[in-house]
Amino acid sequence: MAQDQGPIRKGRTITDGAAGLITRVEELAYELKIDEVMTRDVKVVSPDTKMSELLELLRQARISGAPVVLHGRLVGIVSIEDLIRSLRAGDVESPVSKYMTPRVLTVHGSDPVIEALKVFTQTRVGRLPVLDQADNLIGIITKGDITRGVLRALQYDYQEEEVRRYRASHLFEDIVSDRTSLILRYNIKPRDFAHGGAASSNIKRALLRLGASPQIARRCGIAVYEAEMNLIIHTTNGGIIRVEIEPHLITMEAIDDGPGIADIELAMTPGYSTATEEIRELGFGAGMGLKNIERCVDKMLLESTPGKGTRLEMGIYLHPSALSKDANLSPKEGA
Amino acid sequence: MTLQEIVEHLSLKVLTEGKDLSQIVPASGYTSDLLSCVMAGAKHKALWVTLQSHINIVAVGALLDLSGIIITEGAMPDQATIAKANEEGIPLLSTEKPTFFVVGKLWEMGLREA
Numbered sequence: 001m002a003q004d005q006g007p008i009r010k011g012r013t014i015t016d017g018a019a020g021l022i023t024r025v026e027e028l029a030y031e032l033k034i035d036e037v038m039t040r041d042v043k044v045v046s047p048d049t050k051m052s053e054l055l056e057l058l059r060q061a062r063i064s065g066a067p068v069v070l071h072g073r074l075v076g077i078v079s080i081e082d083l084i085r086s087l088r089a090g091d092v093e094s095p096v097s098k099y100m101t102p103r104v105l106t107v108h109g110s111d112p113v114i115e116a117l118k119v120f121t122q123t124r125v126g127r128l129p130v131l132d133q134a135d136n137l138i139g140i141i142t143k144g145d146i147t148r149g150v151l152r153a154l155q156y157d158y159q160e161e162e163v164r165r166y167r168a169s170h171l172f173e174d175i176v177s178d179r180t181s182l183i184l185r186y187n188i189k190p191r192d193f194a195h196g197g198a199a200s201s202n203i204k205r206a207l208l209r210l211g212a213s214p215q216i217a218r219r220c221g222i223a224v225y226e227a228e229m230n231l232i233i234h235t236t237n238g239g240i241i242r243v244e245i246e247p248h249l250i251t252m253e254a255i256d257d258g259p260g261i262a263d264i265e266l267a268m269t270p271g272y273s274t275a276t277e278e279i280r281e282l283g284f285g286a287g288m289g290l291k292n293i294e295r296c297v298d299k300m301l302l303e304s305t306p307g308k309g310t311r312l313e314m315g316i317y318l319h320p321s322a323l324s325k326d327a328n329l330s331p332k333e334g335a
Numbered sequence: 336m337t338l339q340e341i342v343e344h345l346s347l348k349v350l351t352e353g354k355d356l357s358q359i360v361p362a363s364g365y366t367s368d369l370l371s372c373v374m375a376g377a378k379h380k381a382l383w384v385t386l387q388s389h390i391n392i393v394a395v396g397a398l399l400d401l402s403g404i405i406i407t408e409g410a411m412p413d414q415a416t417i418a419k420a421n422e423e424g425i426p427l428l429s430t431e432k433p434t435f436f437v438v439g440k441l442w443e444m445g446l447r448e449a
Contacts, residue, residue, distance in 0.1 A: 040337055040357050194415070197394020201423070204398060214379075214400070221398040222374050229370075229391075283387045288371035295375065 028153050029146075034116055035109030037149025038130045038139035044069045045078065047097035051086040054078060054096055067129045067137060068100050074129055074137050076100035106131050109138050113149065116141050179246075182210075186241040188231040193282065196232050199241050200225035203252075210245065216316060219296040220250055223314050226289040227254035230312075233279055235259070252297075252314040260306035268294075268302075336360065336445060338403050338426060341382070345440050347405060347428040350412065351420045359426065361402035363448035366438055370395050377401065382446065384437050388412040396425035403427070407434045 043061050045054055047070055057066065058080060065079035082099040086092050106129050107116050116128055120143055130139040184206060186199035204221035208214065224241060231239040231254055239256030261267045268290050275285025294300050297314040304310040339357035342349060349356070361382035367373050368385050370392075377383055379400040385392065388410035396404050403426035406412065412420075412427060420427045430437060 041339065194390055196391045197398065201394060201397050218379065218398065218400065225374065225394065225398055226371065282389055282391070283368050283370045283385075284391075286369035286371040288369070288375055292371055292375050 024154065024157065025150055028150050029114040029117055030112050032113045032149055032153060033109065034107055034111050034113055034130055034141055035139065037113060037145050037152075038109065038141040039145055040139045042067060042129075042137065042140045044137070045096050046070060047075060047095060047100070049096045050093055051083060051096060051099060052092040055083055055087075055092065058083065065127050067104070067140065068096055069137060072136065074104060074106065074131070074135075076102045077104045077127070077129065079126065104129060107141065108133070113146055117146065182245045184243040184245070186228075188228055188235075188238045188241060190232060190235050190238045192232055192238070196229055197225055199228050203241075203243055207245070207250070212250075212318070216250075216318065220252065220316055223293045223296040223316075224252055224254075226293050227252070227312055227314070229284060230254065230289055231256055233275055233284055235310075246318075248318050250316045250318060252316075254312045255309070257309040258307065260308055260310055261302075261304040262306050264302055264304060338382070338428075341441065341444065341446075342428060344444060345405075345430060345432075345437060347430050350406075350417050350427040350429055351425070353421060354424060354426050356403075356426060359402050361446060364438065364441055364446050365449065366434055374399070382441070384434050384441070386410050386434060388416065390416040390419055392416070393419045393423055393425055393427075396420070397423040401425060405430065405437055407432060407437055 043057060043063060043066050045057065045066050045068055047068055049068075054066070058064065065077060067074055068076035068078055076097070078096050078100040082101070086094060086099050091098075105119055105123065105125060107119065109130050109132055119125065119128060127140055127142045129137055130141055132138045184203060186202070188199060189195070200221050203224050204217045207217040207220055212220075220243075224243070228241060231241070235256040236258040237256070239254060242253045242255070244251045244253075266272055269287070270291045271287040273280075273285040273287035279285050290302070293312075293314060296316075298317050299313075299315040301313040302310070303312075337357045338359040338361060341347070341361070342356060362380035363378050363382070364384065365373060365377035365381045366384040367376065368387050370387070373383060373385070373395055377399055380402050381399070382402050382405065383392075383396065384405045384407060386407045388406050389412070392404055392406075392412075393416060395401075404420075406427060406429045409429070409431040411429065417427060
C-alpha cells in the first residue's frame with residue numbers, strides 16, 4: 001500500500017553542501033563588519049524639513065526612510081510609514097520633527113553584521129543608522145544591504161574555491177612524470193606600446209588562476225612588465241617572453257636578438273637609461289626597470305653580447321621553504 | 336574614504352564605468368609620471384595621480400591592483416585606453432587641475448598613507 005512507503009519528503013533534502021553553506025552564511029554574519037556592507041552615501045533630512053520635501057526625497061532617491069540630523073548629530077529617523085501618517089492627516093506641510101522617531105537605535109561601523117541582524121529580528125525597524133567611534137553618522141544599513149553583502153562575500157568565497165580547485169600543486173600532483181611544467185610564451189613586437197603590459201597582465205592572471213598567492217602573482221607581473229617594456233623600448237626586432245611554471249619555481253625569460261647591452265653594470269645603475277626623449281615623455285626610460293626586477297625576484301641573470309642579443313632570466317621560488325625568504329624580498333608590499 | 340567621496344570633493348570626471356566607486360576605499364596614495372617609479376613605489380590598492388594618459392597606465396594599474404588613477408591637467412586618454420580600463424576594472428578619473436593641487440586636496444581629505 002502507498003501509505004507504507006513512509007512519509008513523503010516535502011522540499012529538498014538538505015545536502016552536506018547546503019548545510020555547509022548555511023553555516024558559512026552564519027559565519028559571515030560574524031566576520032563581515034557593518035561598514036563593509038552598509039550604504040555610505042546617506043541621504044539625511046533636518047528636523048525643519050517639511051514632510052512634503054521628504055516625500056520628494058524618498059521618491060527621487062528611491063529610499064524608504066532617512067536619518068534626521070541637526071548640527072551633525074543624529075536626532076531621529078523618519079520613514080515612509082511616518083510619511084503615510086502625515087499624508088492621512090493631510091499634514092504634509094508640517095516639519096519632519098513632528099512625525100520622526102526621536103530615540104533611534106544605532107549600530108557601530110566596526111561591529112559585526114550580526115549586531116545589526118539582532119536588532120532587525122528583535123525590533124521592527126527596517127533601517128539602522130551607522131555611527132563611527134566618535135558617534136558621527138557614516139552610513140545606513142538595511143536588511144537588503146546585509147543580503148547583498150553576504151552574497152558578495154559568498155561569490156568571493158566561490159571564486160576562491162574555484163581557484164583552489166585549480167591550484168598548481170594539485171594540478172601537478174595528478175600528473176605523474178619525472179618533471180612537470182607549464183610553459184607560456186609571448187611574442188613581443190618592438191615599439192608596440194599599445195600592447196605594452198599585455199603579456200605581464202596575462203601571466204599574472206594565469207598565475208592567479210593556477211592558485212599562486214596574489215603577492216607572488218604581483219611580483220611576477222612587475223618583473224615581466226619591466227622585461228616586456230625593455231623589449232618594446234630597446235630591441236631591434238622585439239623578442240620573446242617565456243615563463244615556465246613548476247610546482248616549486250617560476251622561471252621567466254626575456255630573449256631578444258639585438259642590439260645588446262654594452263655595459264651591464266652601467267645598465268643596472270638606477271637612473272641610467274638609453275631611452276630616447278620621445279620614449280621618456282611617455283613615462284618610460286626612468287632607468288629603474290632592471291632594479292625593479294632585481295627587487296621582485298629571488299634570482300636574476302642578465303647576459304648580453306652587443307650585436308647579438310640579450311637574455312634575462314628571472315626566478316621566483318614557490319616552495320614553502322622559500323616562504324620566509326619571500327617575506328623579506330617584498331618590503332614594498334603594503335598589506 | 337571612498338573613491339566616490341573623492342570624485343565628488345574634487346569634482347573629478349569619471350571616465351570608466353561599471354565599478355561602484357562608493358565601495359572602493361583607496362589604502363594609500365602615490366604620484367609620479369615615471370611608470371617604473373610607480374611600479375617600484377606604489378602599494379597595491381593605492382590611488383595613483385599622474386599626467387600620463389596613454390594605454391600603459393592601465394597595465395600598471397592592473398598589475399599593481401590599484402584602486403584608481405587620477406589623470407591631471409586635462410590630459411585625455413583615448414577610447415582604447417578607457418575600454419582597456421573597463422576591461423581590467425581600473426577606474427580612470429580626470430581633472431583639469433594640476434597634480435600638486437590634487438595631491439594637496441587628497442592630503443587635506445585625510446589620504447596620507449604613502
